[in-house]
């Protein structure tokens with residue numbers, strides 16, 4: 422069997438989560454890895470059996486001309502000519518959300534990839550619970566939705582500053598933002614507001630840049646189909662404050678849904694409650710779908726191609742603009 426030859430760019434936290442699924446696939450092999458942090462490329466080589474490693478995507482692309490697909494898991498400000506090189510070589514790629522901080526770059530990549538197999542890391546589109554919610558909302562008359570993703574501060578350097586991570590809504594809660602689009606279609610306008618009253622910028626180790634992002638925010642989104650959603654994001658709770666029940670509540674006229682983030686779903690209708698627990702490994706399904714699309718050369722087999730994910734990114738950026746200006750932002 423001819424195996425798909427994969428290269429990994431960025432060998433940090435989330436790449437290791439993808440590798441867990443990739444290593445179970447018999448039709449793919451990881452041949453090369455890149456990261457400026459040598460201890461990470463070394464560990465990734467040991468874990469995956471890759472024979473070649475490079476200090477960045479530049480050397481990787483200079484030396485590898487026989488790849489079938491690339492995984493890109495770098496921080497949001499590090500997308501410098503990585504996707505563009507893949508496009509120039511018609512090389513399918515998977516890239517993690519949020520795909521960049523530069524909206525001009527995202528727009529250019531979105532318009533250049535409509536015929537290329539691309540995949541953005543919206544793993545939640547592959548949850549069985551997401552499929553069920555889509556099925557349920559298709560015949561529900563929904564008015565309001567509210568939801569949240571409130572946690573702590575991930576302690577990596579790029580997460581500490583708003584201009585390197587985009588804030589909790591743009592960086593992490595972008596998953597729920599994307600699910601809202603997957604359920605209700607495109608947004609018409611957004612108003613968002615935020616607060617910075619709880620976290621002491623100096624409460625983190627000295628090795629990290631000084632924290633300056635919003636501790637919490639809330640965004641009110643009006644969708645073109647009339648649904649109004651309120652999405653709360655926060656990164657201020659301590660271990661003592663956990664666990665918070667995050668997810669989405671979708672309220673229709675005759676039925677309502679309570680989605681517990683990546684865990685369960687309750688459906689309330691006519692006095693009855695139906696409870697469903699997540700049964701799938703959505704990350705493995707996500708990676709499998711991407712590789713199947715690569716093999717078939719069919720971009721439509723991916724649930725979150727770049728051009729679609731770009732619209733979620735735009736919505737996140739619009740919410741950030743609203744936080745800055747205090748104005749409602751039209752999409």
Ligand SMILES: NC(=O)c1ccc[n+]([C@@H]2O[C@H](COP(=O)([O-])OP(=O)(O)OC[C@H]3O[C@@H](n4cnc5c(N)ncnc54)[C@H](O)[C@@H]3O)[C@@H](O)[C@H]2O)c1
Nearest residue numbers: 431433434435455456477478494495497499517518519542
């Ligand atoms: N889909 C999800 O559920 C999910 C979960 C976590 C993180 N993410 C996203 O994945 C991205 C990476 O997050 P992470 O937690 O893995 O970060 P990380 O900081 O742990 O890893 C990023 C790695 O990229 C490397 N890198 C930077 N520039 C590079 C280059 N030019 N060539 C090669 N390597 C390079 C860095 O040295 C670092 O090791 C972020 O955008 C994050 O939002 C997605």
